[in-house]
Amino acid sequence: MTLNPIYNQSKYIARKKIFSALGGKLHIFNDSGDLLLFAEMKAFRLREDITLYSDETMGRELLRIKARKILDISSTYDVYDVETGETVGALRRKGLKSLFKDQWAILDTQDNEIGAVKEDNAFLALLRRAIAIIPLKYVLEIGGQVIPAFRHNFNPFVTKITADFSGDRQGKLDRRLGMAATILLCLIEGKSD
Incomplete structure (x- = not known):
């Protein structure tokens, strides 16, 4: 089966409103501002289970991200393509290392580490924990390349992560x-905003 064309983009923008009484709404846009994916999160969930839909009607499921365990500092999130029925891989938060500098391992379908997402600078990572208005920046390490791929824009009312994969010209990710x-950075790391 052919992949949905929304996965052919080189840039994505994830937006989640901070203040929502019973969870939140997450929108993923392309560089032109067109809505690609939508998710509505329920508040107070012990195990994250995020379903992404093609639009706000939530009539067509596209992607699912599901935590393996409840409340785990090094939680692993499996990624499923609902349309094709395949497991894509997983992302694992590097728990204790993430206390000082956020780090995520990118895993293939056999749980082999194939890449990583890390905060760009250890000093700035520590400074960001003290001064919340310093925007988060992450690099993507994959196939021997380091790409400045993720940028968090500071806004007290909206968590916004811009993901730019244009540096991955060979399509390794x-x-x-x-x-x-992008979604996990917006939801998990964005909770501290």
Whole structure:
């Protein structure tokens, strides 16, 4: 089966409103501002289970991100393509290392580490924990390349992560995993905003 064309983008923008009484709404846009994916999160969930839909009607499921365990500092999130029925891979938060500098491992379908997402600078990572208005920046390490791929824009009312994969010219990162990383950065790392 052919992949959905939304995964052919080189740039994605994830937006989640911070203040929502019972969860939140997450929108993923392309560079032109067209809605690609939508998710509505329920508040107070012990195990993250995020379903992404083609639009706000939530009539067509496209991608699913599901935590393996409840409340785990090194939680692993499996990524499934609902349309093709395949497991794409997973993302694992590097728990203790992430206390000082956020780090995520990108895993293939056999749980082999094929890449990583890391905060760009250890000093700035520590400074960001003290001064919340310093925007988060992450690099993508994959196939021997380091790409400045993720940027968090500071806004007290909206968490916004811009993911730019244009530096991955050889397509080493499955964009579905890249999109899942963007979403997890927005939801998990964005909670501290």
